[in-house]
Amino acid sequence: MATLAERGIAPGREAWEYPRERPLLARLGRLAAKNPVGAVALLIVVAFFVLGVIGPYVAPYDPQAFDRYARLQGPSAAHWFGTNSKGQDIFSRVLVGARVSMTFGLVIMFFGFIPGAVLGIISGYAGRWLDYLIQRSSEAWTAFPQLVLVLTFLSAFGPGLRNVSIVIAIGALFGGSRLLRALAIVEKHKEYVAAARSTGATEFRVLWRHVVPNIMPYILVGISSVFAVAVLAEAVLSYLGLGLSPGTPGWGIDLASSLGSAQHYPYLVIFYGGAISIVVLGFNLLGDTLRDILDPRLRGSR
Amino acid sequence: MWRYALRRLSFLPIIVFAVSLLTFVILRVLPGQDPALVIAGQGATKAQISQIHAQLGLDHPIWRQYVNWVGDALRGDFGTTYQSQASIRSEFVRRFPASFEIVFLSLVVSAITGITFGILSAMYRNSVLDYAVRVFAVFGASIPEFFLLTLLIIIPSYLFNYSAPIGGYVSPLHHPWTNLRLFVPPALVLGIGGSAALMRLVRTTMLEVLRSDYIRTAHAKGLSQRAVIIGHALRNAATPIVTALGMAFVAIFGGSIIAEQIMSLQGVGQWFFASTVLRDLPVVQFLAVYTATVVIIVNLIVDLSYAVVDRRVRYN
Numbered sequence: 001m002a003t004l005a006e007r008g009i010a011p012g013r014e015a016w017e018y019p020r021e022r023p024l025l026a027r028l029g030r031l032a033a034k035n036p037v038g039a040v041a042l043l044i045v046v047a048f049f050v051l052g053v054i055g056p057y058v059a060p061y062d063p064q065a066f067d068r069y070a071r072l073q074g075p076s077a078a079h080w081f082g083t084n085s086k087g088q089d090i091f092s093r094v095l096v097g098a099r100v101s102m103t104f105g106l107v108i109m110f111f112g113f114i115p116g117a118v119l120g121i122i123s124g125y126a127g128r129w130l131d132y133l134i135q136r137s138s139e140a141w142t143a144f145p146q147l148v149l150v151l152t153f154l155s156a157f158g159p160g161l162r163n164v165s166i167v168i169a170i171g172a173l174f175g176g177s178r179l180l181r182a183l184a185i186v187e188k189h190k191e192y193v194a195a196a197r198s199t200g201a202t203e204f205r206v207l208w209r210h211v212v213p214n215i216m217p218y219i220l221v222g223i224s225s226v227f228a229v230a231v232l233a234e235a236v237l238s239y240l241g242l243g244l245s246p247g248t249p250g251w252g253i254d255l256a257s258s259l260g261s262a263q264h265y266p267y268l269v270i271f272y273g274g275a276i277s278i279v280v281l282g283f284n285l286l287g288d289t290l291r292d293i294l295d296p297r298l299r300g301s302r
Numbered sequence: 303m304w305r306y307a308l309r310r311l312s313f314l315p316i317i318v319f320a321v322s323l324l325t326f327v328i329l330r331v332l333p334g335q336d337p338a339l340v341i342a343g344q345g346a347t348k349a350q351i352s353q354i355h356a357q358l359g360l361d362h363p364i365w366r367q368y369v370n371w372v373g374d375a376l377r378g379d380f381g382t383t384y385q386s387q388a389s390i391r392s393e394f395v396r397r398f399p400a401s402f403e404i405v406f407l408s409l410v411v412s413a414i415t416g417i418t419f420g421i422l423s424a425m426y427r428n429s430v431l432d433y434a435v436r437v438f439a440v441f442g443a444s445i446p447e448f449f450l451l452t453l454l455i456i457i458p459s460y461l462f463n464y465s466a467p468i469g470g471y472v473s474p475l476h477h478p479w480t481n482l483r484l485f486v487p488p489a490l491v492l493g494i495g496g497s498a499a500l501m502r503l504v505r506t507t508m509l510e511v512l513r514s515d516y517i518r519t520a521h522a523k524g525l526s527q528r529a530v531i532i533g534h535a536l537r538n539a540a541t542p543i544v545t546a547l548g549m550a551f552v553a554i555f556g557g558s559i560i561a562e563q564i565m566s567l568q569g570v571g572q573w574f575f576a577s578t579v580l581r582d583l584p585v586v587q588f589l590a591v592y593t594a595t596v597v598i599i600v601n602l603i604v605d606l607s608y609a610v611v612d613r614r615v616r617y618n
Contacts, residue, residue: 143552143597143598143601144552144593144594144597145552145553145555145556145557145559145593145597146556147556147557147559147560148556148559148574148589148590148593151559151574151575151578151586152325152328152329152578152586152590153328154578155329155577155578155581155582155583155586156328156329156330156332156583156586157332158581159578159579228444232446235446235448236446236448236560239448240448240560240563240575241579242578242579255449255452259452262452262456263455263456263459263460264460266453266456266457266460269449269452269453269456273445273446273449273452273453276446276449277441277444277445277446277449280444280445280446281440281441281444281445284440284443284444285440288440
């Protein structure tokens, strides 16, 4: 996302005089070589997204099928992660569970974070009473332990994944609006905004074509942490029995239903917990790397 | 500072009032499920439901219900639970010590490990210790607490056939050893898990401070490393650390609900959780207001302690 100035674009130069940008892949390769941890994180995240899409098709067994001759078998060649007390293949359930977690993350992003980001930009950019209203509400919301808010809402509307996602999405909405508002306030006083305005661009065009591309990396950092939070929240609330209903494949709910036999067969919980931890780790590391690239002053200090 | 504290304190009742109104709206006014249905079950007749409504005072208009609730609450009466018709206040008093102990122990563990290792890792940057701290800070923030708590129950029982004592509550005054066996393991998990974020922040702040000119001056005039760190660096890093401690408290406060539920500790958090499942609205209403009040007071303490840790801060 090189700016015009970086590409040497200046008045009075012909198009063929501009240095060509390196191809995208080469640029990404250089970035990955400089940030190996970030590259691994990106790989983890992409891998789990792919699993979320293809998981149910590549799963070696039907994750719901009972097999009473294959109960509580440890990890083996036939059942890579072993089987649970109903004889269901844990590897297949972990694969299918990826879809649940990633879908939940996507829902929170599209219905929480992104509307929040839009609100935040408007709020920071336009200011006044709307700004005040959004900011006070989001301060109040983010000050409390999220779990307490979730519990309060769920006792009014009843448990279930849909209600859980509404509450988590509201949290992401406020989180996104705070992040983007702060960014928009910084950006709107910058010279390029004044420059774009002076060319007669409409406010919408200034925002969409100039401000948003400039703060895009920060938005990606935000999305990364929203995914981490969402995956964790779905897992813990399903684990506590407030999200997915028992029996459906999902990392949190499966972990909870393994508890009965886990004292003798600890492998039952390791893979589900491991999957949650690895995904969250991937999103956290990805966010950290993006932040480091954005703010080189902090490099190595986090 | 005292005038500032007084002014902030005078806002407290207003905020608590607003929170109570908001939770009341969420719990009673918005179209949720009728609590009478929850109590009587799905097959309840109309007569049974209206009888329950009359018992619980739900047949009054909604504003009247709220006024009644506030009036009672001001007199220290927070109503009774739907489930057992027990006094919410006495149940709270019974459960409070367990919650206080788990939150307090976790916060102490978190503060000690977070601040100590954060400072050490900044002092010995790029050493083995520093890398260990950084790896821990990332992993600690990623591995969910409920998974760690589950492992805490499972692993000892699998390896040593030993299960940590779970559930109930014994007073630390009467049976200190039993009490600690009950509370220390979950407090360690919550505290050390929660210290990851703190560690990271202390490290970043200290690195920033250690880079500044007055630290070089302090070194140049021949002060010992210890005097530089404690007398100069730490004092200047104190403000963000206090902020982070406040955030750590909120995180642990929320995490203690999960810990109490998993370890079956008879605390306020487990009660909150159980009441959510049972849709026991008066309890949830009370506990939401209680949580809000605690969080607001802690934030107030954090704001006021800036003046204590940094003498340059003046409130007006």
